[in-house]
Amino acid sequence: MNSIKPSFVLLCFLLMSFPAFSGTGGGEDFDWAQFQGPRRDNKSLEKGLLSQWPASGPKLLWTQQGLGEGYSSVVCANGLLHTTGNVEKDTVIATLDTKGNIRWRIKNGPACRHSHPGARSTPTVTGGCLYHENADGDIICVKAENGDHIWSVNILERFKGRNIKWGLSESLLIDKGKVICTPSGLTSSTRQ
Numbered sequence: 001m002n003s004i005k006p007s008f009v010l011l012c013f014l015l016m017s018f019p020a021f022s023g024t025g026g027g028e029d030f031d032w033a034q035f036q037g038p039r040r041d042n043k044s045l046e047k048g049l050l051s052q053w054p055a056s057g058p059k060l061l062w063t064q065q066g067l068g069e070g071y072s073s074v075v076c077a078n079g080l081l082h083t084t085g086n087v088e089k090d091t092v093i094a095t096l097d098t099k100g101n102i103r104w105r106i107k108n109g110p111a112c113r114h115s116h117p118g119a120r121s122t123p124t125v126t127g128g129c130l131y132h133e134n135a136d137g138d139i140i141c142v143k144a145e146n147g148d149h150i151w152s153v154n155i156l157e158r159f160k161g162r163n164i165k166w167g168l169s170e171s172l173l174i175d176k177g178k179v180i181c182t183p184s185g186l187t188s189s190t191r192q
Contacts, residue, residue, distance in 0.1 A: 031076060031077045031078070031125070032044070032075055032076045032077075033075050033076065033077035033124065033125040033126060034075060034122070034124040034125070034126070034171065034173070034174075035073060035075075035122040035124070035171035036073075040173075061100075062099060062100035063100070064096060064100045064102070066087070067083060067085045067087075067092075067094050068084070068085020068086045068087040068091075068092055068094075068111075068118075068119060069085055069086045069117065069118045069119070070084060070085045070086055070112070070118030070119030070120060071118055071119065071120050071169075072084040072085065072119045072120065072121060072122050072123070073122040073171075074122075075122060075123055075124070075125055077125035077144060078125075078144065078145075079097065079098060080095050080096065080097060080098075080103060080144065080145070081095065081096045081097075081098065082094070082095050082096075082123045082125060082130055082144070083122075083123070084108070084119040084121065084122070084123060084132060084134075085118070085119045086111035086112060086117060086118050086119050087111070088111065089110060089111050090107040090108075090109070090110060090111055091107065091108045091109050091110065091111055091112060091119050091134040091135070091138075092105055092106070092107055092108070092119075093105065093106050093107075093108055093123060093130065093132055093140075093142075093147070095130075095144070095147065103146075104146055104147035105147070106140075106142060106147045106149075108132050108134045108138055108140045108152075109134040109136055109138035110134075110136060112134065112135035112136070112167050114135055114163075114165060114166050114167035115165055115166045115167075116166060119134070119135070120134075120135050120167060120168070120169035120170075121133045121134065121135075121168070121169060121170060121171050121172070122171040123171075124171060124172045124173070124174055125144045126174045127174075128143060128144055128145065129141050129142065129143060129144055129150060130142050130143070130144040130147075131172045131174060131179060132172070133155070133168060133170060133171075133172055133181060134168070135163075135166075135167025135168050135169065136154070136156070136163060136167065136168070137154050137155045137156035137157070137161065137163065137168055137183065138152065138153075138154050139152060139153050139154075139155055139172065139179065139181065140152040141179075155181055155183035155185070156168075156183055156185065158183070158185075159183040159184075159185030159186070159187050160185040160186040160187050161183040161184050161185030161186070162185075170182060
């Protein structure tokens, strides 16, 4: 069976391509605050990005260990980095500053132990809030700055859904104050 490392290393050199985090411009107004970026097309809106890495590679600024196992991407918003991972028995959302210091951590339900264990969903940040869905349907909304709880719901319970064998794996879309997700329950979608 394939396994992933018990903790992944967040390498800041990935952020060197983003001027807001590399000290080359961009400023605090640059956000990559949802899965695959501002338009969910994996294209940066920033100008002046490197078209090619130097032969020696980018300069490593810092690393952070102990963020957990999983498949979640990192999002950047308002000078903070957010990601998720399985840490022991919990799904944990972690927020770091641009120097690699952990600002806060919170739990969002149990660690994913379905087929291919590990946190799946990338957090979404908008309007000062962070939204996340774990593999068991727990959606949480917290203040992105400090992790203070605003609301939470289990969409499988609320919409009478049932989980799939590998667990839910979607990064939430927030549109005009609505959280877009797919619980596929008896009271939420068409069944054939």
